[in-house]
Amino acid sequence: MKKKIAFILSMTMMAVSLAGCGTGGAESGSGSPKSAGKSQYTIGISQFAEHGSLDNCRKGFIEGLKEEGIEEGKNLTVKVKNADADTSMATQIASNFVSDNVDLICGIATPSAQAAYNAAMDQNIPVIYTAVTDPVEAQLATDDQKPAGEVTGTSDKLPIEAQLAMIREVLPDAKTIGILYTTSEANSVSSIAEYEKLAGQYGFKIKKSGVTNTSEIQLAAADLLDAADCLTNLTDNTVVSALPTVLGMAEEKHIPVFGSEIEQVRKGCLAAEGIEYVELGKQTGKMAAQVLKGEKKASEMKYETVTDSSLYVNEKAAEDLEITIPDTMKERAVESFTDISQN
């Protein structure tokens, strides 16, 4: 009986894998632009991890495509895969998309973008990335913003100057800013370098604490909260996932935590000069639409950034910390939260 079950199961597996390779092999790539002149598009979205900002990017991306006439259900099939913060999974996802012969791959966050670029490099499949803080550092673009190949997209470079100016406005007497980051996230390391460069101009010193994973965050945060007047966040996936913990610890010591985008302010950060990730995604979607329709090639498009930052404030957090947000700031704010969301 066991032998029969084993036999049937192994036959099923082999059949599925053959079917898998069958659909892949049927349409081998040719040299000319893949999707120009087509009426049906298939794209693969490779998202690195599951969290608010990246999810917003993805939603914005699909919105952006829709605004350019490429809509899911009408002329678009979208395959979404999440790497769960696993780099080897990101590699596998990219490989699978290439063997599925999609028309375009969207890589959300640096490791997924790099894996997509590597897999699609000689396969004539364009790669559009988003939420990559430093495309030059990631070697997806050269120094003058030109693409390294059939790869382009948008960068979520943090508006650090705006953030520093804002913190100074809210806390005129603060001296030290504490930053928690994960040593394995490339985006964080390059953002910290820039913070350290610019902080002096606003009269701040930066105290940073690097962790390797979520389990170390409480200890690192406790250490920072002893020495800093306030904390600020980067687009660090690990730290942002553990934000409620950090906020809880900071509140006990009455130390304000500044965020880097809207989701963080909603969860209780005092304020943020941030980029709107849905807008970033939309911008990326529009770039992708141009490539899919054949209007431009990815290698001809410089990567784009969102130049304006938007101010978000959380008045409930300000109340709890007994900090008054200057009226000029309140007027400037794009969105003001009066509550601290729990989810």
Place this chain on the structure above:
Amino acid sequence: MNFLMSILEQGLIYGIMALGVYITYKILDFPDLGVDSTFPLGAAVTASLIAKGMNPYLTLLVSFAAGMAAGVCTGLIHVKFKVRDLLSGIIVMTGLYNINLFIAGTNNVPLFSEETIFKNHFTDSIFQEKIPRWWNIAVILVVVLICKILLDLYMKTQSGYLLRAVGDNDVIVTSLARDRGNIKILGLAISNGLVSLSGSVFAQQSRVFDISMGTGSLVIGLASVIIGISFFRKASFMKTTTAVIIGSIIYKACVALALKVAGDKATKLITALLFLVILIIGMDRKKKVKIHA
């Protein structure tokens, strides 16, 4: 076809690591957690040397040597300081994290525009910049075969027999007037050298070094070894080293299949189920005869 090729590619690269894990886990009976950091060590060494212009083929050897050094550390901590096997591995794994960061310079080093063992001046002259998919697999296969054949030959030497003896019954080793501690250190050195070499090939194939690429390496290695050994238990014609490499390919096939077939939310669950199926197929079905005292 592309799908099968990428499974083969990944399976063979991790097959080199599986050979290393086979030595420590199966032969020496030493679960070595150090491989979680030795894998990125090879990648870090390779990335930093290639960026400085070293011949990519040479970096393979340097990575192997670096891995051996790490293995020696684990061995010394275990033998000389009498630390338990698991803990020695953990100590090396923890310490190597910062060393890897230091060697690579930063936590993410892309190698898109550099020469690798797959794409360099030599291959450009043959293929004119368009590297066919099978070339990658051929290169990896050559590395895997060299490792496997050298390992098989080594196992036949006196040193190799002693290595197996240390894992099975180390009293014999002492009775032969040999130092079992030194042999353990040698085994760990060779094993970590192979894992490091595997990391080097992986970094060159994926054209990036990322500090988090090693997480879960031991799990992958162990799964490959056990799948390979169980699946080919009855195949007496097949050397264990071959079985282990094929085990790695089967492992990667399961992961790739699960990704393809599963929805976005069930990938790891389906992978786990596939492993279970494979292990059941390879299960020893002969009923054990009860020995009545």
